[in-house]
Amino acid sequence: MKPSTSRMLNRVKSVYMYINERGTVTTDQLVDEFGMTQRTVQRDLNVLVYNDLVESPSRGRWTTTEKKVKLTS
Template identity: 75%
Template sequence: MNPSTDRMLNRVKAIYLYIHRKGTVTTQELVDEFDMTQRTIQRDLNILTYNKLVKSPSRGKWTTTNKKVKVS
């Protein structure tokens, strides 16, 4: 796998696990926690949303869905 793809997948996984552990987080919390731009965080959240792993109950807040996930 391409190293940049591998890095991106690890980052998306880390974001998912952080949201899952915290319950509900804001986009700004993710920006601060992962020291990335808001655009990068939003792109990763779009990937997670597309795969039905996270949802936004209100603007700028994120929580995980009930979809079963096997984390390796």
């Protein structure tokens, strides 16, 4: 796996865990927490939405779905 791919997967996992721990977060909170651009956060959220791991109950707010996830290091 390319280092850039590994870095992206770790970032997406971190975003998922952050949302899961807090229940509901805004896109702006993710930008502030991870120091990423709005576009990078949106790209990571798109990966999580595609895999049915997060959803947006209202515009700009994110929460995890009921899908079971096994997190590994």
